Structure formats: structure tokens, C-alpha cells
Amino acid sequence: MFNNPLKARGNMxxxxxxxxxxxxxxxxxxxxDTNIVKDNFEFAAKQLTYALEEITLAIANESDSSIHARSxxxxxxxxxxxxxxxxxxxxxxxxxxxxxxxxxxxxxxxxEYTRSEQWKNxxxxxxxxxxxxxxxxxxxxxGFKMYCSYGNAYRLTGDTxxxxxxxxxxxxxxxxxxxxxxxxxxxxxxxxxNWKFPVIIDNMLNLELLFWATKETGDxxxxxxxxxxxxxxxxxxxxxxxxxxxxxxxxxxxGEVRNKYTHQGYSKESAWARGQAWGLYGYMLCYRETGKQxxxxxxQKIATYIFSHANLPNxxxxxxxxxxxxxPNEPKDVSAATCTASALYSLCDLDKENAQKYKKWADTxxxxxxxxxxxxxxxxxxxxxxHSTGAxxxxxxxxxxxxxxxxxxxxxxLKKDKLEKGVNF
Ligand code: GLY
Numbered sequence: 001m002f003n004n005p006l007k008a009r010g011n012m013x014x015x016x017x018x019x020x021x022x023x024x025x026x027x028x029x030x031x032x033d034t035n036i037v038k039d040n041f042e043f044a045a046k047q048l049t050y051a052l053e054e055i056t057l058a059i060a061n062e063s064d065s066s067i068h069a070r071s072x073x074x075x076x077x078x079x080x081x082x083x084x085x086x087x088x089x090x091x092x093x094x095x096x097x098x099x100x101x102x103x104x105x106x107x108x109x110x111x112e113y114t115r116s117e118q119w120k121n122x123x124x125x126x127x128x129x130x131x132x133x134x135x136x137x138x139x140x141x142x143g144f145k146m147y148c149s150y151g152n153a154y155r156l157t158g159d160t161x162x163x164x165x166x167x168x169x170x171x172x173x174x175x176x177x178x179x180x181x182x183x184x185x186x187x188x189x190x191x192x193x194n195w196k197f198p199v200i201i202d203n204m205l206n207l208e209l210l211f212w213a214t215k216e217t218g219d220x221x222x223x224x225x226x227x228x229x230x231x232x233x234x235x236x237x238x239x240x241x242x243x244x245x246x247x248x249x250x251x252x253x254x255g256e257v258r259n260k261y262t263h264q265g266y267s268k269e270s271a272w273a274r275g276q277a278w279g280l281y282g283y284m285l286c287y288r289e290t291g292k293q294x295x296x297x298x299x300q301k302i303a304t305y306i307f308s309h310a311n312l313p314n315x316x317x318x319x320x321x322x323x324x325x326x327x328p329n330e331p332k333d334v335s336a337a338t339c340t341a342s343a344l345y346s347l348c349d350l351d352k353e354n355a356q357k358y359k360k361w362a363d364t365x366x367x368x369x370x371x372x373x374x375x376x377x378x379x380x381x382x383x384x385x386x387h388s389t390g391a392x393x394x395x396x397x398x399x400x401x402x403x404x405x406x407x408x409x410x411x412x413x414l415k416k417d418k419l420e421k422g423v424n425f
Contacts, residue, residue, distance in 0.1 A: 003320065005092070013241075022157065031165045033402055035208050035320065036366055036370055036416075037413045037414075037416060037417045038414070039370065040366075040370060040384075040409070040410075040413050041110070041114070041379065041410075041413065043374065043384070044106075044110065044384055044410060045110065045114070045373065045377070047377060047378070047383075047384055048106065048107070048110060048379075048382060048384075049381040049382075050378050050381075051081065051103075051381060051382020051383070052122065052382070053382075054078075054081075054090060054382050055081055055090075055092070055103075055348075055379045056380075058081075058092050059078055064232065070254070076227055077094035077095070078092040078093065078094055079092075079093070079094060079095050079100055079126070079129040079130065079383065080092065080093055080095075080097070080099065080100045080101075080102070080103040080104070080126070080129075081093075081103055081216060081382070081383070081403055082097065082099045082399060082402070083383075083388075083390060083397045083400050083402050083403065084380060084381060084383070084400050084401055086400075087310060088380075088381075090381045091397075092212070094138075095129060095130045095133050095145070096133065096136060096138075096139070098139065098141035098144050098145065098319065099144070099403050099404060100133070100145050100149075100404075101130060101144055101145040101146060101147070101148035101149035101150075101407070102144075102148055102403040102404045102407040103126060103403055103407075104123055104126035104127040104129075104130065104148070104149035104153075105148035105149055105407050105411075106403075106406055106407050106410055107119055107122050107123035107126055108123045108127075108149070108152035108153055108156055109152070109407075109410040109411060109414055110122075110123070111123050111156060111416060112152075112156055113217070113410075113414060113417075117248045120156075120157075123152075123153065124153065126149070127149045127150060127153050127162070128151070130145060130146065130149050131148060131165055133145050133169065134146065134165050134168040134169045134172060135168070135172055137172050137173075137175045137176065138174065138188055139187075139188075140173070140176055140184050140185065140186045140187070140200075140203050141206065141317065141358065142169050142170075142172060142173040142206055142209060143173070143205055143206030143207065143208055143209040143210075144206065144404075145169075145204060146165070146166060146169040146209060147166070147206075147208050147209040147212070148407060150162045150165050150166045150169070151166060151208070151209065151212065154166060159377075163306070166209065166212065166213070166216075167213060167216065167217065169209060170209050170210055170212070170213035170222055171213075173206065173209060173210065174221065174225050176212065177225045177228075177229070178250075178252050178255075180252065180253065180254065180255040181197055181199075181226075181232065181250040181251075181252060181255045182228045182229065182231065182232035182255060183197070183199045183203075183228075183229050183232045183233070183250065184199070184203060184206065184225070184229050185197050185198070185199065185252075186198050186199050186200040186202070186203045186247075187200070190249075191420065193249075193261065193324070195247070195249045195258075195261075195335050196249060196250065196251060196252055196258060197249060197250040197251065197252040198247050198248070198249050198250075198365065199232075199237075199247070199248050199249075199250065200246055200247050200275075201231065201233065201237055201244045201245070201246060201275045201278050201282070202235070202274075202275070202278045203229070203286075204229075204230065204233060204278055204279060204281070204282020204283070204285075204286075205278055205281060205282055207226040207229060207230060207282065207285065208285050208289075209332070210222040210223060210225055210226040211223050211226055211285070211289040211290075214226075217330050219225050223289070223290075225287075226286070227286070227292075229282070230282070230286045230295065233248075233282075234248065234283075234294070234295075234298055235255050236248045236260075237279070237280075238298075239269075241305060242298075242301035242302055242304070242305045243271035243276060243305055243322070244271070244275055244276060244279045244302075245260040245261070245262070245268070246261065246262040246263050246264060246265050246272050246275050246277075247261040247262065247263050248260050248261075249261065262393075263393075264391045264392070264393060264394075265321050265323050265393075266321040266323050266325065266392075266393075267323065269323075269342075270322065270323035270324075271305075271309075271322040271323055272320070272321050272322050273318040273319065273320050273321055273322060273333045273336040274320075274333055274335055274336040274339070276302060276305065276306055276322070276336065276340075277306075277335075277336040277337075277339035277340045277343070278339065279298075279302050279342040280299055280302040280303055280306065280339075280340055280343045280344075281339055281340075281342065283295045283296075283298040283299040283302065284299045284343045284346050284347055285346075287299060287350060288346060288350055294383055296351060299343070299347060299351075300351065300354065303344070303358070303361075304312065306318070306340065307361055309322050311323070311324075311327050313328070313332075315364070315368040315372070316337065316361060316364050316365045316368065317332050317333075317334060317337045317365065317368060317369070317373065317387075318332065318333055318336050318337060319331065319332055319333065320332065320333040320336075320351035320389035320392050320398075321392070324392075325328060326334055331387070331389045331392065331398050331399040332387045332388075332389065333368065333387075333388050333389040334373055334385050334387045334388040334402075334405045335388040335389075335402045335404050335408065337365050337369065337405075337406035338364075338369070338385070338404075338405050338406075338407075338409040338412055339404075339408045339412075340361075340406070341361075341362040341365040341366055341409075341412040342362075342408045342412040342415060343362055344358040344359070344362035344365075345358070345359070345362050345412055345415035345416055345419055346415060346425075347418055348362075349419065349424075349425070358377065359419070362412065362416065363416070365412075366409075366416065367414065369385060369409065373385050373386055373387055374386070375401060379403050381401075383401030383402075383403070383406060384405075384406040384409060384410075385401060385403070385405050385406055385409055386399075386400075386401055387399055387400075388400060388401060388402035388405040390402055
């Protein structure tokens with residue numbers, strides 16, 4: 001057989017190029033996978049530095065028309081970024097806003113990862129701007145605000161200044177508990193819906209502050225209230241398929257359920273994506289703090305509901321509501337995905353039998369967020385992730401960055417890091 005040496009050499013070159021290309025792709029994926037935590041924290045360091053510049057400008061320059069304030073009291077009250085308006089302007093909020101604790105929390109996570117005094121000082125400054133909230137009994141969002149900021153501060157520094165504020169916050173939060181209902185009241189608004197004692201699934205996250213207060217003081221009042229609230233929610237918020245209602249309204253005199261609703265979801269009977277994430281995280285933390293099997297079972301069932309849902313996209317980043325009518329032409333909610341990923345990493349540690357499955361889901365979420373949802377550097381006023389949805393029915397914060405999406409993103413990355421290094425968390 002006649003062999004053409006030139007052709008043979010050409011084929012060999014092609015094979016070598018192909019082999020090199022394949023090993024490059026494999027290396028790139030491996031690198032991507034093994035460095036996902038480092039890569040995102042390096043990105044966050046630059047992006048949050050830019051965010052701090054934007055925030056400083058926002059607070060200093062009252063007349064800056066690119067800043068949108070969610071405060072009736074004026075610019076001096078603004079403490080934290082929350083989201084962007086559709087025109088790209090920054091939404092800043094005062095300490096009373098439910099989102100005020102997430103940005104300080106992100107800065108504490110930067111400190112946790114880098115151990116740099118610079119991040120610690122920045123985090124401290126943003127945290128103490130929230131102190132007055134310790135006496136604000138008009139909201140159930142105390143945990144979101146104070147545990148994400150002061151809670152991380154105390155966990156990472158052990159400074160009792162933070163502890164005192166946290167304990168006062170926990171005492172204020174339990175004023176909203178009604179023993180007849182067996183729940184902490186979520187919202188004070190709702191007259192226009194004829195609500196008497198609305199409780200939302202989101203409220204589960206605020207229980208972390210109460211479990212902490214009992215561990216810190218030995219006073220079981222706090223954890224008893226948290227457990228009662230978790231049991232009442234378990235009984236009334238969930239459907240037979242383990243999806244949850246957003247709002248359950250109770251009669252505060254009898255404890256009877258008056259009605260069930262949605263506020264931020266598509267419809268009363270739909271599964272609002274972030275609500276499912278709050279539920280998963282909430283029962284994960286209740287199991288972690290109490291060891292009660294029923295809470296683990298609830299978290300397992302919620303995870304199964306989410307990850308077997310026909311409307312969950314392949315990238316595992318959900319649309320804003322699992323029953324949104326125009327799927328796949330609906331906005332996504334990255335915040336639901338980051339909160340879910342963080343809860344799943346914790347479950348890896350708590351439910352070892354299913355750990356592999358949880359880790360695979362959480363890793364897939366983080367990989368896809370890193371690849372396709374990150375804001376370009378020095379854009380979007382310093383938010384880390386794009387494509388979250390705050391309240392679609394009100395056309396508010398639709399397909400925008402949200403500060404809590406970023407907070408749970410960093411939290412999930414830290415947990416992944418610790419899990420892979422065998423460090424407790
Ligand atoms: N906790 C309010 C929300 O999830 O939008």
C-alpha cells in the first residue's frame with residue numbers, strides 16, 4: 001500500500017492538535033471546578049470594592065440622580081444597597097429595610113475568606129449602622145437584618161459588643177410571638193387584604209437568631225418559640241406535595257387558619273421559587289439546631305420537590321415561580337438558587353446518606369452561576385450576580401441583581417470550601 005509521508009505527517013499533526021485541545025479543555029474544566037471558590041472570592045473582592053465606592057458616593061451625594069432611595073426619612077438614613085432600578089440606578093435602603101443586613105454580611109464573608117483586617121473594618125462599619133434595629137419590633141425580619149450582620153460579626157470575632165446587640169434583637173423579635181397561634185407574626189401591613197395575623201414562609205430564616213440566643217444564654221424561651229413557630233408552619237404552610245404557601249393568615253384570638261395566600265408568587269396555589277428556598281433553608285437549620293427528625297424529613301421532601309420539578313431548568317436556576325404561566329419565557333430568580341445551594345451544603349453535613357446528591361445539585365448551581373450569571377466586573381453598581389426577581393406581581397426588582405442573592409452566594413461558596421477541606425461549619 002502506498003503511504004503518502006506528507007499526508008501521514010499531516011494526520012499526525014492533526015491528532016496531536018486534537019489531543020492538546022482535549023487536554024486543554026479537560027484542564028480548563030478541572031481548573032474551573034477546583035478553583036470556583038477562589039475565583040469567585042477574587043472576583044468579589046474587586047466587585048465589592050467597586051460597590052463600596054458606589055455606596056459611599058450614594059450616601060455622600062444626596063442629589064445624585066443615579067441613586068434611588070427607599071427611605072421616607074432622607075438620605076442620611078441610607079445604609080445598604082438592595083438592588084437596581086430598571087434604568088440601572090442603585091437602590092439604597094435604610095436600616096429598617098429587611099435587606100439592610102445582607103451587605104454587611106457579605107463583607108464579613110470576605111473577612112472570613114481572606115482574614116484581612118481591611119474587610120473586617122469595612123464590615124464593622126457597615127454593621128454598626130444597623131444597631132438601632134435591635135429595638136424595632138414592627139417586623140419579623142430581625143433575623144435577616146441582625147443575624148446576617150451582627151451574627152456573622154460575633155461568630156467571627158467573639159466581640160461581646162455584637163453579642164449584646166444580638167441578644168436585645170432576639171428579645172425584641174419574640175414580642176411578635178402569639179402563643180395562641182403558635183407563631184411569630186410576620187407583617188403588620190395587610191389590612192387591605194383583611195389579614196389579621198399573617199405569617200410567611202420566609203419567617204423560618206429568622207428562627208436562627210432565636211436558637212442562637214438560647215445557646216448563648218441558656219434561656220430556652222427563645223428556642224421554644226422557634227420550635228413552636230417551626231411546628232405551626234410545618235402543619236399549615238405545606239401542601240401534600242411539600243410545596244409551600246407563601247402567606248398563612250391566622251385568627252390571633254383562636255389560632256385558627258383564616259386563609260392562605262400568595263404575596264410575591266404567581267397565585268395562591270403556585271410555588272413561589274424563593275419561598276421554596278426559604279422553606280428548605282428553614283427546616284435545614286431547625287434540624288441542625290434541634291436534631292428533630294421531622295425537620296430533616298421536611299427539608300428532604302422540599303429538596304425532592306424542587307429538584308424533581310418539571311419546570312426546573314437544566315442549569316438548576318429556577319424561574320421566579322415554578323408555576324409561572326409563560327415558562328420558559330419568564331424571569332429567573334437567582335436568589336432562590338443561591339439560598340438553596342447554601343442550604344444543600346449544610347445538608348451534606350447533616351444528612352450524610354444523601355450528601356452526594358445534595359453536593360452535586362449545589363455544585364451545579366454554583367458552576368452555572370459562575371459561568372453564566374455573574375455581573376461583568378465593575379458593572380451593575382458592584383452586585384455580584386444578575387437575574388434575580390424580588391416581587392414579580394408588583395413589577396418590582398424583576399430580572400435584577402439582589403443583595404441577598406449575593407449574600408447566599410458567598411455563604412454557599414464558603415460552605416463548599418469548608419466541606420471540601422473537611423472543616424466544620
Ligand atoms: N423576605 C422577602 C422576600 O423573600 O422577598
